[in-house]
Amino acid sequence: MTRLFVMCAVVGTGAVADILNVPGDFETIQAAIDARSNGDEIVVAPGTYNEALFAETVPGSGIPRKVFTLRSSTRNPADVIIDASGLQAPALHLIEFTDPCTFEGLTFKGGVGALITPGNYLAGGGACCESADAIFTKCVFFGNAADRGGAIFTYQSFGDFRVDHCIFRDNFAPLGGAWYSGFGSPDIVHSVFTRNSAASSLQGNGPGAFYFGPSTSPKIRNCIAWGNLPSAVGGFGTPDIAYSLIEGYVGGVANIDTDPMFVDSAANNFALMENSPCIDAGDALVSSEGLLLDFAGQNRGLDHPEVPNTGRSIFELCTDLGAFEFQYESAPPPNPCPSDVNGSGTVDYEDLVNVLANWGPCAG
Ligand SMILES: [Ca+2]
Numbered sequence: 200m201t202r203l204f205v206m207c208a209v210v211g212t213g214a215v216a217d218i219l220n221v222p223g224d225f226e227t228i229q230a231a232i233d234a235r236s237n238g239d240e241i242v243v244a245p246g247t248y249n250e251a252l253f254a255e256t257v258p259g260s261g262i263p264r265k266v267f268t269l270r271s272s273t274r275n276p277a278d279v280i281i282d283a284s285g286l287q288a289p290a291l292h293l294i295e296f297t298d299p300c301t302f303e304g305l306t307f308k309g310g311v312g313a314l315i316t317p318g319n320y321l322a323g324g325g326a327c328c329e330s331a332d333a334i335f336t337k338c339v340f341f342g343n344a345a346d347r348g349g350a351i352f353t354y355q356s357f358g359d360f361r362v363d364h365c366i367f368r369d370n371f372a373p374l375g376g377a378w379y380s381g382f383g384s385p386d387i388v389h390s391v392f393t394r395n396s397a398a399s400s401l402q403g404n405g406p407g408a409f410y411f412g413p414s415t416s417p418k419i420r421n422c423i424a425w426g427n428l429p430s431a432v433g434g435f436g437t438p439d440i441a442y443s444l445i446e447g448y449v450g451g452v453a454n455i456d457t458d459p460m461f462v463d464s465a466a467n468n469f470a471l472m473e474n475s476p477c478i479d480a481g482d483a484l485v486s487s488e489g490l491l492l493d494f495a496g497q498n499r500g501l502d503h504p505e506v507p508n509t510g511r512s513i514f515e516l517c518t519d520l521g522a523f524e525f526q527y528e529s530a531p532p533p534n535p536c537p538s539d540v541n542g543s544g545t546v547d548y549e550d551l552v553n554v555l556a557n558w559g560p561c562a563g
């Protein structure tokens with residue numbers, strides 16, 4: 200009787216979530232996904248996992264929702280690489296999640312998209328999200344390819360789709376080198392799109408970063424899209440783009456179109472140089488909503504006192520565009536009296552003795 204009561208209590212609350220460790224509890228990430236209960240958190244140890252992940256729920260089919268979180272144990276995308284190379288599938292494929300699953304600190308690479316019918320095209324090399332909301336935080340998508348959405352394909356998202364502090368680089372698709380979005384309004388915040396490419400196809404040309412499909416109104420804030428081929432954005436949808444650097448894009452509020460000045464793009468270092476136009480050019484209201492740490496885990500919203508605040512600052516917050524906040528460090532104040540060798544506040548006999556006692560070549 201007691202046992203029955205406990206079981207009912209557990210099932211009744213629906214709030215008992217477990218942590219599933221990979222490879223501690225499950226040899227593969229997919230095995231953990233298959234074994235999950237609603238609300239579980241799958242924590243992956245550093246390594247490269249040659250897997251193509253798949254999860255679905257189908258409303259009315261009896262397959263329970265079982266929303267989950269998947270993250271690296273270090274929350275660093277350099278440490279856990281989901282590499283779908285050779286598997287002829289997306290690195291991640293989600294179907295029918297009306298509540299978002301969460302993905303944090305992961306790299307998705309080597310995927311080639313899922314076959315969508317009718318239409319017969321491959322969609323979403325890194326992540327194919329069919330009628331599925333998701334939240335991607337601090338994830339990297341590179342070296343993925345598809346026909347639509349080299350890195351991400353979103354279709355009929357329900358309004359809770361968001362990426363923040365993600366880096367999309369070196370992905371390819373004829374339509375939407377990095378992202379194809381149809382029938383939905385994903386939020387894209389503090390992310391970097393670079394070196395993604397599209398090519399001519401029967402459907403038309405490009406663009407390299409975002410393709411806004413029909414009935415698509417993505418909200419893009421504090422992002423950088425630079426160096427994508429043949430262009431950054433395009434399509435039929437009506438994007439809401441503000442406080443961003445989108446190469447070649449004209450319109451919206453407080454957008455800029457000039458070199459973002461990455462520290463070392465060739466080495467995939469997308470932090471900002473001190474003379475970057477992205478510094479203090481963001482919308483701090485967006486950053487203040489739970490996004491107060493940047494890709495490197497450093498504080499957001501630092502005011503660079505020597506840079507005009509061209510974005511929207513909130514109180515003391517002056518946020519930057521892209522995934523990294525420029526870490527301003529004030530220089531030490533100049534010494535007003537260099538001859539005061541012992542720092543006494545007066546230049547006197549003791550300073551002179553100190554100088555004479557140390558006369559000659561400096562050690563070292
Ligand atoms: Ca400033």
Ligand SMILES: [Ca+2]
Binds near residue numbers: 524
């Ligand atoms: Ca700043």
